[in-house]
Ligand SMILES: Nc1nc2c(ncn2[C@@H]2O[C@H](COP(=O)(O)OP(=O)(O)O)[C@@H](O)[C@H]2O)c(=O)[nH]1
């Protein structure tokens with residue numbers, strides 16, 4: 001019985017306009033698959049009701065954020081909707097080295113920076129809403145943002161959605177179970193890519209030697 005081959009961890013990025021469903025999909029994937037670890041971002045945004053410091057985000061002040069940028073402790077960072085967000089470098093490198101996959105919920109600016117830093121490890125997925133009306137309905141149903149914030153995020157949605165062309169895969173989130181099945185299919189296929197399976201050459205040589 002051959003042991004399960006080791007593999008190199010991949011960087012799975014989910015981006016979408018606010019309200020399209022990336023947090024919902026991320027939480028389901030983390031609950032469903034122990035091989036995936038969330039990259040917990042730092043942000044200067046204030047916590048929303050129910051958000052847990054250290055789990056959803058590391059909530060920090062602007063001065064601390066700027067120090068992390070200066071010390072190059074962030075793999076990428078961006079200003080989004082007037083708040084700063086960034087990916088701490090050390091946790092990502094540790095998870096990838098352990099052969100586990102890292103899940104990122106970052107905007108198109110962060111995805112561009114991650115692609116420049118680690119193109120071969122990156123798998124990028126853009127989540128689209130089924131309609132603008134449904135997007136706004138979901139933002140309002142989430143009831144985590146004020147009317148002003150919702151208006152601001154809707155006004156940015158058109159520009160954000162124009163960046164779908166930069167992503168490897170696109171999921172239209174009509175219904176959450178179907179969208180989650182599609183996300184799992186993408187991850188499953190990407191994990192089986194030949195150049196991510198460490199030790200495949202030796203395994204095949206052994207097979208061929210025993211014919
Ligand atoms: N570049 C970058 N973007 C991030 C990071 N964390 C979150 N974001 C993005 O910032 C935007 C706002 O996130 P958030 O305030 O949680 O609102 P949400 O989109 O409604 O969930 C979203 O597009 C996120 O993908 C990060 O570490 N880096």
Ligand SMILES: Nc1ncnc2c1ncn2[C@@H]1O[C@H](COP(=O)(O)OP(=O)(O)O)[C@@H](O)[C@H]1O
Nearest residue numbers: 018019020021022023024138142173174175176
């Ligand atoms: N397919 C869907 N159908 C209906 N509601 C959805 C669907 N996907 C997500 N939602 C809901 O829409 C709201 C926004 O989803 P969320 O995951 O927070 O979006 P994002 O992280 O992209 O801003 C949440 O209340 C979530 O439960």
